[in-house]
Amino acid sequence: MEMLFDTYWVNCAIGLLLPLLGTMLGSAFVFLMKEQMSPRLQKSLLGFASGVMVAASVWSLLIPAMEMEEARGAWSVFPAAVGFFLGIGFLLLIDELTPHLHLGTDRPEGPRSHLSRTAMLALAVTIHNLPEGMAVGVVFAGAESGATNISLAGALAVSLGIAIQNVPEGAIISMPMKAAGNGRWRSFLIGSLSGAVEPVGALAVLWLSTLLMPVLSYMLAFAAGAMFYVVVEELIPEASSGKHSNLSTIGFAIGFVLMMVLDVVMG
Numbered sequence: 001m002e003m004l005f006d007t008y009w010v011n012c013a014i015g016l017l018l019p020l021l022g023t024m025l026g027s028a029f030v031f032l033m034k035e036q037m038s039p040r041l042q043k044s045l046l047g048f049a050s051g052v053m054v055a056a057s058v059w060s061l062l063i064p065a066m067e068m069e070e071a072r073g074a075w076s077v078f079p080a081a082v083g084f085f086l087g088i089g090f091l092l093l094i095d096e097l098t099p100h101l102h103l104g105t106d107r108p109e110g111p112r113s114h115l116s117r118t119a120m121l122a123l124a125v126t127i128h129n130l131p132e133g134m135a136v137g138v139v140f141a142g143a144e145s146g147a148t149n150i151s152l153a154g155a156l157a158v159s160l161g162i163a164i165q166n167v168p169e170g171a172i173i174s175m176p177m178k179a180a181g182n183g184r185w186r187s188f189l190i191g192s193l194s195g196a197v198e199p200v201g202a203l204a205v206l207w208l209s210t211l212l213m214p215v216l217s218y219m220l221a222f223a224a225g226a227m228f229y230v231v232v233e234e235l236i237p238e239a240s241s242g243k244h245s246n247l248s249t250i251g252f253a254i255g256f257v258l259m260m261v262l263d264v265v266m267g
Helices: 002-031 039-068 070-097 117-145 152-179 184-193 197-207 209-240 245-266
Strands: none
Touching: 002 117, 002 152, 002 184, 002 197, 039 070, 039 117, 039 152, 039 209, 039 245, 070 117, 070 209, 117 152, 117 184, 117 197, 117 209, 152 184, 152 245, 197 209, 209 245
16 A cells, blocks of 8 residues: 555656646757747647647546536536636636737737736646646545545546647747847746746645645536636637637647547557
8 A cells, every 4th residue: 555655646646747848858859849839830840739638638537527417317427617707707818817928919908018028928828728727636646545536547648648748849939038038047947937837736636635625527627628728718719810720730639639649659
């Protein structure tokens, strides 16, 4: 039992750090690429990230949330529906209360502030990454509890999938930072730190896991709703605007299938 406990926490530590490592790897592209990222590549990567997040939300969060409540029969969908709407509402509230600037735009959102462009870009990415960290935390909490069909390998699959989609995200963040006049190291650090909120969010969920266990199905759906908000509000509009939107569609399909396969094979 003690060995299983130790194995769980070792895998949990790996799972919590994987998404941050993915972001850092992508941010390191500033040392490898001299010019700004091409629109074709950026569209493809945005589509890929969207596909991974949607697949993770459905296969690793919403479906397990409903399976947890299968004793309710047709009403098993109720906690998933409520949690999903709460996740959407939570991100909407944060979006409204936090001054931030999305990539590719010069028009800040949220309350007026005197923050620099770099700071507002970093805040936008922080909002984006928070639900991903929560998703990692809640699937590991589910794996530990044994109350869901989420295995430890399945939780690691979610973490690995998010880490993979964080690689292009890290590049998409750090490359515009360098183009805006920041040095390579500064751009790398800003891009890497944007992913630091993910292990923090995951740890917060795990720390509260004992309290959250009675509403775990709601929390799984909550994380799914928060991730869907990011995809619909930010990633898809950026991926589908202008030219080469067909590449983002292909990227979405690849990301979705990859995450689906990871979840089924490792879960």
